[in-house]
Amino acid sequence: xxxxxxxxxxxxxxxxxxxxxxxxxxxxxxxxxxxxxxxxxxxxxxxxxxxxxxxxxxxxxxxxxxxxxxxxxxxxxxxxxxxxxxxxxxxxxxxxxxxxxxxxxxxxxxxxxxxxxxxxxxxxxxxxxxxxxxxxxxxxxxxxxxxxxxxxxxxxxxxxxxxxxxxxxxxxxxxxxxxxxxxxxxxxxxxxxxxxxxxxxxxxxxxxxxxxxxxxxxxxxxxxxxxxxxxxxxxxxxxxxxxxxxxxxxxxxxxxxxxxxxxxxxxxxxxxxxxxxxxxx
Amino acid sequence: xxxxxxxxxxxxxxxxxxxxxxxxxxxxxxxxxxxxxxxxxxxxxxxxxxxxxxxxxxxxxxxxxxxxxxxxxxxxxxxxxxxxxxxxxxxxxxxxxxxxxxxxxxxxxxxxxxxxxxxxxxxxxxxxxxxxxxxxxxxxxxxxxxxxxxxxxxxxxxxxxxxxxxx
Numbered sequence: 217x218x219x220x221x222x223x224x225x226x227x228x229x230x231x232x233x234x235x236x237x238x239x240x241x242x243x244x245x246x247x248x249x250x251x252x253x254x255x256x257x258x259x260x261x262x263x264x265x266x267x268x269x270x271x272x273x274x275x276x277x278x279x280x281x282x283x284x285x286x287x288x289x290x291x292x293x294x295x296x297x298x299x300x301x302x303x304x305x306x307x308x309x310x311x312x313x314x315x316x317x318x319x320x321x322x323x324x325x326x327x328x329x330x331x332x333x334x335x336x337x338x339x340x341x342x343x344x345x346x347x348x349x350x351x352x353x354x355x356x357x358x359x360x361x362x363x364x365x366x367x368x369x370x371x372x373x374x375x376x377x378x379x380x381x382x383x384x385x386x387x388x389x390x391x392x393x394x395x396x397x398x399x400x401x402x403x404x405x406x407x408x409x410x411x412x413x414x415x416x417x418x419x420x421x422x423x424x425x426x427x428x429x430x431x432x433x434x435x436x437x438x439x440x441x442x443x444x445x446x447x448x449x450x451x452x453x454x455x456x457x458x459x460x461x462x463x464x465x466x467x468x469x470x471x472x473x474x475x476x477x478x479x480x481x482x483x484x485x486x487x488x489x490x491x492x493x494x495x496x497x
Numbered sequence: 498x499x500x501x502x503x504x505x506x507x508x509x510x511x512x513x514x515x516x517x518x519x520x521x522x523x524x525x526x527x528x529x530x531x532x533x534x535x536x537x538x539x540x541x542x543x544x545x546x547x548x549x550x551x552x553x554x555x556x557x558x559x560x561x562x563x564x565x566x567x568x569x570x571x572x573x574x575x576x577x578x579x580x581x582x583x584x585x586x587x588x589x590x591x592x593x594x595x596x597x598x599x600x601x602x603x604x605x606x607x608x609x610x611x612x613x614x615x616x617x618x619x620x621x622x623x624x625x626x627x628x629x630x631x632x633x634x635x636x637x638x639x640x641x642x643x644x645x646x647x648x649x650x651x652x653x654x655x656x657x658x659x660x661x662x663x664x
Contacts, residue, residue, distance in 0.1 A: 337516035338517075338521065339520065339563050339564055340512070340515045340528075342631045343608075343611050343615055343620075343631060344563070344565060348562060390619075410627050410631055411525075472523075
């Protein structure tokens, strides 16, 4: 019998041992031993991984902050843009509301032709009460055309350029409008003042003027169309020694905060100055 | 020459601001006069030449927006620029004091002149009411406006006349 080679025996033994270990491992008998054996390696691996992550964070973190700062700045810019858009839209909305109101007013009075204008400035002098509007002779505006809002009378076109016009308000010291009181039908005049107060003048002593009496244009004198609302009587001054009563009128239009107006373009004012008799001999 | 050229857009801008912005801020019935304060602030700087041109430009540009006779602005702005110039030559050590003093005096001069011209033109105007309700509040508003405008135009004069020390 040929003796078995020791080398072959060694290989067989190794194969059997490996096979046995594999069998034991697959069968689950080596799990505690493997756990004990791999514990130091896991600990080392965990230590190394932790350090690598820390190093990675150290290298990448500042870049993230920069990115976040950029994103934050971009978002803040977007927020400011949106906020300015909101303000712009709110302004457009309020402007649209004013224009809708003016349009309603214009539709309610189809006999008149209107041009809607925005108020772009005021007279620099505190003694005068004028506004500047953004339409002029190129749009058909002429001196003497009445100016209103949906609430009532504003004034009269005083001077015109090609693209703008100056409007004398009814509270200007030089402004005089012929009016009547709605319920009593008393004829009178209103006149402005440097303090923007509107005075009701030329009211006969025997006329009864109630508080809150509505004041409207009479159309006399040809300067304004009739029946445009001006305001309400707020206080009356009556002295027995005076020829006429006077009163203070609160205008229905807030003349200090007008943003848009309507110019009545088909009204032709009548100049009655030549008909007024001269006082000089 | 550059001071004259730069005066055109500045005074036009001041007049536009006066009409569109400053006129909306009133105290009682008074309002500030930005153009007047600008003229004073420019004139009292020792380095400035041709301040009267700025006064003339201011008068022309404000008259574009105002129903007040052109003459009122020409006379009042010219007079105020002259007073500011004289004051600056006499009391040059205290420009801020001159600024406030001339603003007070200039506002009163401008407004009294306005009232006189309006009365001559037949506008019914009570002098006492005008002075108490319009002029005095306007003086206060102009004095409030004087300090920032003075600082701005002192800086501007330094830019327009970089080599010159203030006299």
